[in-house]
Amino acid sequence: MHLKSPDDLEQFRTRILEKRKAQDTKKRVVLCTGTGCRGAGALDVYDAFKKALGNKSDIEFKTTCCHGFCERGPITIIEPEGIFYQRVTPETVPQIIAETVKKDQMIEELLYQDPQTEEAIPAEKDIPFYKKQNRLVFGHNRLIDPTQIEDYLAVGGYQALVKALFSMSPEEIIAEVKSSGLRGRGGGGFPAGRKWESCSQAPGDVRYVICNCDEGDPGAYMDRSLMEGNPHRVLEGMIIGAYAIGAHEGYVYVRHEYPLAVENVGIAIEQAHKMGFLGENILGSGFDFDVTISKGGGAFVAGESTALMASIEGYVAEPRAKYIHTVESGLWDKPTNLNNVETWANVPVIIEKGAEWYSKIGTEGSKGTKIFSLVGKINNTGLIEVPMGMTLREIVYDIGGGIPDGKRFKAVQTGGPSGGCIPEEMLDLPVDFDALTEAGSMMGSGGMIVMDESTCMVDVAKYFTNFLKDESCGKCTSCRDGTLRMYEILDRITKGEGKEGDIELLEEIGWTTTEASLCALGGTAANPVLSTIRYFRDEYEAHIKDKRCPAGVCPALITYTIDAEACIACGKCKKECPTKAITGEKKVPHEIVQAKCIKCGTCKEVCPVDAVKVE
Amino acid sequence: MTGAQLEKILKKHDNQSSNILAILQDIQASENYLPRKTLEEVSQRLLVPLTQIYHLATFYRTFSLTPRGRHVVTVCTGTACHVKGAASILNNLERELKVQPGETTTNKEYTLETVNCLGSCALAPLVVIDGTYHGRMLGTTVLSMLKGEKKGASKKS
Ligand SMILES: Cc1cc2nc3c(=O)[nH]c(=O)nc-3n(C[C@H](O)[C@H](O)[C@H](O)COP(=O)(O)O)c2cc1C
Numbered sequence: 184m185h186l187k188s189p190d191d192l193e194q195f196r197t198r199i200l201e202k203r204k205a206q207d208t209k210k211r212v213v214l215c216t217g218t219g220c221r222g223a224g225a226l227d228v229y230d231a232f233k234k235a236l237g238n239k240s241d242i243e244f245k246t247t248c249c250h251g252f253c254e255r256g257p258i259t260i261i262e263p264e265g266i267f268y269q270r271v272t273p274e275t276v277p278q279i280i281a282e283t284v285k286k287d288q289m290i291e292e293l294l295y296q297d298p299q300t301e302e303a304i305p306a307e308k309d310i311p312f313y314k315k316q317n318r319l320v321f322g323h324n325r326l327i328d329p330t331q332i333e334d335y336l337a338v339g340g341y342q343a344l345v346k347a348l349f350s351m352s353p354e355e356i357i358a359e360v361k362s363s364g365l366r367g368r369g370g371g372g373f374p375a376g377r378k379w380e381s382c383s384q385a386p387g388d389v390r391y392v393i394c395n396c397d398e399g400d401p402g403a404y405m406d407r408s409l410m411e412g413n414p415h416r417v418l419e420g421m422i423i424g425a426y427a428i429g430a431h432e433g434y435v436y437v438r439h440e441y442p443l444a445v446e447n448v449g450i451a452i453e454q455a456h457k458m459g460f461l462g463e464n465i466l467g468s469g470f471d472f473d474v475t476i477s478k479g480g481g482a483f484v485a486g487e488s489t490a491l492m493a494s495i496e497g498y499v500a501e502p503r504a505k506y507i508h509t510v511e512s513g514l515w516d517k518p519t520n521l522n523n524v525e526t527w528a529n530v531p532v533i534i535e536k537g538a539e540w541y542s543k544i545g546t547e548g549s550k551g552t553k554i555f556s557l558v559g560k561i562n563n564t565g566l567i568e569v570p571m572g573m574t575l576r577e578i579v580y581d582i583g584g585g586i587p588d589g590k591r592f593k594a595v596q597t598g599g600p601s602g603g604c605i606p607e608e609m610l611d612l613p614v615d616f617d618a619l620t621e622a623g624s625m626m627g628s629g630g631m632i633v634m635d636e637s638t639c640m641v642d643v644a645k646y647f648t649n650f651l652k653d654e655s656c657g658k659c660t661s662c663r664d665g666t667l668r669m670y671e672i673l674d675r676i677t678k679g680e681g682k683e684g685d686i687e688l689l690e691e692i693g694w695t696t697t698e699a700s701l702c703a704l705g706g707t708a709a710n711p712v713l714s715t716i717r718y719f720r721d722e723y724e725a726h727i728k729d730k731r732c733p734a735g736v737c738p739a740l741i742t743y744t745i746d747a748e749a750c751i752a753c754g755k756c757k758k759e760c761p762t763k764a765i766t767g768e769k770k771v772p773h774e775i776v777q778a779k780c781i782k783c784g785t786c787k788e789v790c791p792v793d794a795v796k797v798e
Numbered sequence: 799m800t801g802a803q804l805e806k807i808l809k810k811h812d813n814q815s816s817n818i819l820a821i822l823q824d825i826q827a828s829e830n831y832l833p834r835k836t837l838e839e840v841s842q843r844l845l846v847p848l849t850q851i852y853h854l855a856t857f858y859r860t861f862s863l864t865p866r867g868r869h870v871v872t873v874c875t876g877t878a879c880h881v882k883g884a885a886s887i888l889n890n891l892e893r894e895l896k897v898q899p900g901e902t903t904t905n906k907e908y909t910l911e912t913v914n915c916l917g918s919c920a921l922a923p924l925v926v927i928d929g930t931y932h933g934r935m936l937g938t939t940v941l942s943m944l945k946g947e948k949k950g951a952s953k954k955s
């Protein structure tokens with residue numbers, strides 16, 4: 184079916200909706216097979232459903248990508264009631280069909296239990312994790328099978344494109360995006376409308392638009408889940424942008440480690456072509472636009488705009504100095520507009536509902552919503568979407584459900600390797616581009632890693648610096664050597680070889696790296712170090728002066744001992760210890776011979792009564 | 799890699815030197831590493847200097863210049879996995895297999911690798927053995943899984 188006009192599209196949409204309305208009251212099983220749920224075994228559950236339902240079942244079975252609550256995966260929803268089943272296993276599938284689908288009986292054990300009230304919550308919308316969110320961009324994921332364009336059309340997909348192509352001029356679109364206040368979601372927070380405007384006004388006939396789905400931030404997977412779960416939304420944003428800017432070719436740059444995203448966006452491009460949303464004379468508007476997928480090779484720096492463009496051209500992803508802007512001379516030296524996945528995915532809703540509506544969400548300087556990947560030492564791990572301006576405290580406690588195992592919150596890290604750690608005293612900070620930067624961190628692309636009292640902040644700084652030293656492309660000295668020297672110092676400190684003056688030296692190198700580096704990788708590389716020094720200086724001092732790791736993480740500074748009172752002399756640790764450093768017999772409490780201990784933590788891991796202490 | 803196989807890959811990418819990254823990715827996917835001989839051929843066919851190809855091959859993490867082992871064990875060292883103890887799992891594996899990340903055991907049985915985030919942070923810490931995800935891992939469980947004492951719940955992905 185090739186749609187040749189907006190009328191064609193509306194007729195087609197009406198047909199889809201009518202067909203669906205007829206089935207609205209019928210039972211449907213929706214299974215999440217996004218990457219998070221797959222890791223938890225969703226494909227085995229999928230097979231079980233397929234087998235149990237058979238081919239000719241009149242029960243609709245549908246798969247989607249990420250719904251966000253990955254902690255509870257694999258997730259299954261029974262519609263039309265919207266019953267939310269979590270941690271579903273292949274073994275429970277026959278029971279789900281026999282009881283819930285066929286007899287409308289709820290299965291208690293599969294429902295989510297509110298940890299506070301211990302009450303089972305049947306409906307997804309009532310679960311605290313979802314309650315405070317505003318799922319403007321991410322919400323449709325749960326309704327869409329990304330391989331079915333009809334699903335996207337059923338939720339109003341490509342309506343914004345029609346509006347843009349047929350009732351707005353390119354200038355009007357740019358003005359709308361500008362006044363919406365949309366800022367880039369890839370990390371920098373640059374106003375999207377202004378970037379579009381510069382690119383559209385740059386001299387030349389050929390222009391490009393690019394979607395950045397490199398997502399190198401370790402611990403973040405928002406872009407991946409959007410791309411996997413709702414690729415048409417991103418494409419629609421790109422087509423609107425291309426029309427406004429005057430580009431006829433676009434690229435989607437996806438990292439190689441995201442095979443499902445590559446697959447789904449590939450299918451989406453093919454379908455959009457067939458139906459007339461891509462290619463020549465889109466919906467009869469006279470506008471032509473095409474999109475090509477380019478796969479990255481797994482380098483963090485490849486996500487940087489100029490490096491990414493070099494990578495698409497077939498070169499090594501090394502950034503270049505930006506005295507010439509990419510909006511004037513980017514890919515193949517042509518004016519190029521690069522935006523992040525989430526930025527593009529915001530465009531359709533802005534065009535559809537208008538800038539005025541959109542800019543009511545958020546704060547003065549940061550409009551709309553932001554998707555975060557809330558991970559680490561937190562009860563409800565997953566992807567969340569919140570209006571800008573929500574405080575970190577609300578995110579960590581109301582949505583995230585606080586810290587597991589009764590431990591104390593220590594810090595939340597935002598902004599990935601370029602960001603910083605925010606301490607408990609500052610939990611009332613709102614998510615807002617400027618407020619987070621002021622606190623020494625940054626919004627970044629949306630990684631939010633929660634740390635508790637058993638996380639060592641010097642170790643975290645060392646972790647990020649190690650990552651950055653490996654990922655630095657090596658082109659400029661300050662970044663290449665700055666990250667390496669900071670790593671060496673941090674490594675020494677964590678090994679108990681820190682000296683007086685190390686902190687000051689770190690600050691000095693950090694400052695130089697920030698000021699002298701070519702691209703933002705080096706320009707922000709010191710953030711993890713500087714922010715941890717700023718808020719957790721006492722932890723650094725404990726490592727350097729007292730040769731002590733207060734969190735009990737750095738192997739050189741801790742000792743493992745067995746509490747003789749608590750030990751039940753079961754022999755487990757003795758058996759597992761790789762260096763045979765543990766003595767004791769049956770009924771004789773175990774003891775660790777310190778000279779032989781390599782501090783691998785195995786004994787602590789296997790002890791059934793938590794008798795192994797770390798100091 | 800045979801000449802015909804390479805031919806097919808080059809053709810798929812229109813014999814275009816700007817598609818070099820995708821070409822290398824396909825060779826890596828088919829051979830599990832980038833054989834030198836194949837790279838020399840690519841260089842001559844596409845008129846791309848061998849130095850440029852090696853520059854790419856050593857820059858990006860996905861490429862390996864040496865053959866990999868029969869089993870690939872990948873430890874996620876992304877931030878979420880790190881704060882949940884990935885370092886200790888990695889140490890255990892390094893000690894047991896006597897290799898560093900990126901290396902293959904002398905009997906060509908295991909290659910140990912690390913990756914920065916697999917997008918399954920909810921299951922942290924995560925270890926992937928031959929493409930199968932194992933979530934909420936402990937150092938001891940990984941080791942016993944490798945020794946075959948206990949088959950971890952296998953999950954397709
Ligand atoms: C080292 C480095 C890595 C980056 N990685 C990404 C990335 O993975 N995804 C992304 O969208 N932006 C990334 N950026 C930011 C891009 O350079 C660019 O600002 C952004 O994609 C522009 O899109 P936006 O304005 O919509 O945010 C990175 C920047 C640097 C310096």
Ligand code: FES
Pocket residue numbers: 401402403874875876877878879880914915916917918919920922924
């Ligand atoms: S950090 Fe390991 S899966 Fe994300």
